[in-house]
Amino acid sequence: MLNTTRSKLIISFLSVSLLVGTVSLIVGGQMLYQSVLSETRNRVRQDLNVARLIYDNRVKDIKFSLEMTGVSSDCRPAMAAGDSSALNALLVQVTEQIGLDFAGVIGPDGRILCRIGQCAGPSRRLEGGNSVAELALERRQAVAGTVVLDSATLQAENPELARRATIRPLPIQQPRGIPLVEETAGLAIAAAVPIFQGGSLLGAIYGGTLLNRDQSIVDKIGDTVFKNEVYNGHNLGTATIFFRNLRVSTNVLNEEKQRAIGTYASSEVTQRVLIEGKKWTDRAFVVSDWYITAYEPITDIFNQRVGMLYVGVLEARYSDVRRNAFWVFAGITLAGMVLAIGLGWYLASRIMRPVNQLIQASIEISRGNFSPDIGQICKSDIGLLQKKFLKMTHALQEREQRHKEERESSLLQSEKQASVGKLAAGVAHEINNPLTAVLTFTHLILRRKDLAGEVRKDLETIARQTERVRKIVKGLLDFSRQTRINPEPINLNRLLRDCVRLMQNQALIRGIALEFDREENLPVLLLDRSQFQSVIINMVINALDAMEPGGKIHIESRGAKSGDADGVEVIVRDTGTGIRPEDMEHLFDPFFTTKEVGKGTGLGLAVSAGIIERHGGTISVQSEVGEGATFIIWLPLEPDGLCCPLDCVAA
Ligand SMILES: Nc1ncnc2c1ncn2[C@@H]1O[C@H](COP(=O)(O)OP(=O)(O)OP(=O)(O)O)[C@@H](O)[C@H]1O
Ligand SMILES: [Mg+2]
Incomplete structure (x- = not known):
């Protein structure tokens, strides 16, 4: 009191x-x-x-x-x-x-x-x-x-x-x-x-x-x-x-x-x-x-x-x-004291009325109402506080709206992936067996010595194209596999270094520099080694594909927060062609590719997004046409129970 x-x-x-x-x-x-x-x-x-x-x-x-x-x-x-x-x-x-x-x-x-x-x-x-x-x-x-x-x-x-x-x-x-x-x-x-x-x-x-x-x-x-x-x-x-x-x-x-x-x-x-x-x-x-x-x-x-x-x-x-x-x-003196009580009471009521309204308004906000009534704006200092409070509620409102949109879009993406994955899983499963049969019989026929040169040539085309279909089917299976990830404690820098070594030759052949810059003493993360490796390799291949000789790919690891959560970032930056603004929103869609037919299936980033998501992380991209592209993967230090949302789809 x-x-x-x-x-x-x-x-x-x-x-x-x-x-x-x-x-x-x-x-x-x-x-x-x-x-x-x-x-x-x-x-x-x-x-x-x-x-x-x-x-x-x-x-x-x-x-x-x-x-x-x-x-x-x-x-x-x-x-x-x-x-x-x-x-x-x-x-x-x-x-x-x-x-x-x-x-x-x-x-x-x-x-x-x-x-x-x-x-x-x-x-x-x-x-x-x-x-x-x-x-x-x-x-x-x-x-x-x-x-x-x-x-x-x-x-x-x-x-x-x-x-x-x-x-x-x-x-x-x-x-x-x-x-x-x-x-x-x-x-x-x-x-x-x-x-x-x-x-x-x-x-x-x-x-x-x-x-x-x-x-x-x-x-x-x-x-x-x-x-x-x-x-x-x-x-x-x-x-x-x-x-x-x-x-x-x-x-x-x-x-x-x-x-x-x-x-x-x-x-x-x-x-x-x-x-x-x-x-x-x-x-x-x-x-x-x-x-x-x-x-x-x-x-x-x-x-x-x-x-x-x-x-x-x-x-x-x-x-x-x-x-x-x-x-x-x-x-x-007594009269002065009575006056003081009255004046104190009156002033306190005047000052406290808008403050109480602000308190009530913050309770409203915590309940999700971002347009609470804060009463008339005062001319005093409290008015300044009220204006700042209003500004804050507007900012909160906008942020909430943004989050909502992001959540919706991510839900859409997941749903899209889930439906495509489901379809792909069914199709791939049905196609795989006849495809194996076609390929086996094609190779059996190709063993015969009495084949006319033209027939052999056609059969070889059949074998090649069937091989390609198998590759696509394998991609589809990868995308739709929804395998549970097998997390193990991983030294991220070491894993990235292995990826760089793996890709170094290819980069050299194409005349492109591949650099790795790391922050020492990063905490150990729980990752599925092979799946995460495939994410990085896909990104490096994408970057190589988008560049002329003389370009540079820079991979970087560092500690980073996302909101209040501690985590680690992996950044893959290249000096390639960059991504057109209209392509940006489709990058993670399955089968989206700008590569010529036979070169890309358009499943790399879709599969990668699924993997990162199942690790509790996020993946994002920034790019300017002609300036190159930057892919940022964020992984949490303490994932909320490594999950596999597509498991349910597969089940
Ligand atoms: N670093 C990059 N620079 C420019 N464009 C890129 C880059 N990475 C991806 N892209 C664009 O995103 C598209 C989708 O990439 P994604 O890895 O999903 O499929 P893909 O590389 O085309 O085929 P796949 O990886 O299945 O062989 C690419 O075709 C390319 O247009
Ligand atoms: Mg790719």
């Missing part, structure tokens, strides 16, 4: 489409995923820049608002006079304006003049300093940026802030070997603006926002950058502000769909970003999912790395792209 042309074609098509499909599945899918991944990394990198801009803008906004408050008409007089209620009013105004968590005014000596706070009493409100304000006083210029506020400072600013800042870390991605310690300090963005009057420093106004649990910046990033897109129930884009490596402000959700505040960044990210101060753009495991992420360090106003800013895009979305691409490719 698998060996049929159809299966082979289908399997070839199938293998090619499977190979191409699999390669494109692997290579194409991988290329697609890689390009999407690199595209996403670029996008996340840009998103981080936008996030940084939003973060920095918040810092700038605070600084700008405080500067505006500082240059307002009420500020300097209130500061110069130490009017805390006026200053308080200013601070409340700016706090409400831009939403500050803490704000205050300090004098040039660093003493707190005024501080806003929800539950702070007047005495406590003035305790403790603020590092941003102190730095602004020290540098005598505005300071803005990220700042770490310890628990005491937060407590002093507003006890509520201290509570908000306190974060109990969760044991998710907890750094190895580091115990979970409650975080009480806070990460804040703050600004402080020094206030001068006539060149002398009056103090500084400061304010800021605590980032712990404040989601405004991360939500703004989520809103601006990722449009709060959700993928499979998760935020597609996430942003986080880390205080050191702890999430203090984030829109990444944990498994309970709560913001994952209190969880840690992975140790690889912490090492690279927080400790080494480098950026990170790669996939990272964030809380409960893989994200394509970008991190960068956050430095405080003293240029210390105190936290990290992060944005990330859910990797699942891009894995899904890869999975979808896989299924699309797999679908295409």
Whole structure:
């Protein structure tokens, strides 16, 4: 089944489409995923820049608002006079304006003049300093940026802030070997603006926002950058502000769909970003999912790395792209395979139809029908095969016709010979006895001495002519004798050499050359010596009769095939008169002779043909008038049981 042309074609098509499909599945899918991944990394990198801009803008906004408050008409007089209620009013105004968590005014000596706070009493409100304000006083210029506020400072600013800042870390991605310690300090963005009057420093106004649990910046990033897109129930884009490596402000959700505040960044990210101060753009495991992420360090106003800013895009979305691409490719491959099967089937049917017709036609031919139907001639290569096949059937037809004719003619010849032989046998038998009597009595009379000269002469004529009749009768008997041949192993070359020796003198007398050319080591043949010898001698005599002095007779022996059968050829070629075309078909007829009356009986070749036939061989002749004649005898090496077809006739 698998060996049929159809299966082979289908399997070839199938293998090619499977190979191409699999390669494109692997290579194409991988290329697609890689390009999407690199595209996403670029996008996340840009998103981080936008996030940084939003973060920095918040810092700038605070600084700008405080500067505006500082240059307002009420500020300097209130500061110069130490009017805390006026200053308080200013601070409340700016706090409400831009939403500050803490704000205050300090004098040039660093003493707190005024501080806003929800539950702070007047005495406590003035305790403790603020590092941003102190730095602004020290540098005598505005300071803005990220700042770490310890628990005491937060407590002093507003006890509520201290509570908000306190974060109990969760044991998710907890750094190895580091115990979970409650975080009480806070990460804040703050600004402080020094206030001068006539060149002398009056103090500084400061304010800021605590980032712990404040989601405004991360939500703004989520809103601006990722449009709060959700993928499979998760935020597609996430942003986080880390205080050191702890999430203090984030829109990444944990498994309970709560913001994952209190969880840690992975140790690889912490090492690279927080400790080494480098950026990170790669996939990272964030809380409960893989994200394509970008991190960068956050430095405080003293240029210390105190936290990290992060944005990330859910990797699942891009894995899904890869999975979808896989299924699309797999679908295409499958479709290609189905197509390959269909195409293979169709092509095989198209190719095989004429081939099958040719196979059927050859079966027909083997059954003897030489005009089988091979269908329409195709335009393809198969058409060429069909044409050749047709040519072959025509040739076979012609050969078969020729063989038929030959068989018929040989049958006719045999029948002719058989009937003539039968007749001849009867006639010869009847004639022989009276003829013997005539001859005997003629010779008896011829012994008498008293015969007149004329009578004797007539009697001698009778004896001569009767002798001639006897010779003819003997020929007839030879022709009709149908004696079984007595085969014996014969060295053909030796037999031919003997014939040549026998005829050599006669040839010499007539001035004709008789040559013998042999192929050495011919196989031994089974022949009736005397009958075969008579065949050769008749041929040599015929050739001698057809030639003038100076001619040449050439006898040759050689191995030769007839069809598939091995055999030996004897060729007798002469340079005589040749045979007229109209005589050719009668050569082997009994009594056909062109020789003058009394010279030939016309039985030589007829008898020879019978002998050769009984040896299982063939005899043929080629001749051109004036060019001589060539007789070819072919004898098989292994005759099909030496036969004597005329035996039956004789019987
Ligand atoms: N080599 C030859 N060249 C020319 N004609 C030939 C040759 N061999 C045979 N023939 C012709 O074939 C005829 C028949 O030959 P075949 O041997 O049968 O009879 P024949 O020679 O005439 O008489 P027979 O052999 O009985 O004495 C010959 O008379 C001759 O015309
Ligand atoms: Mg003869």
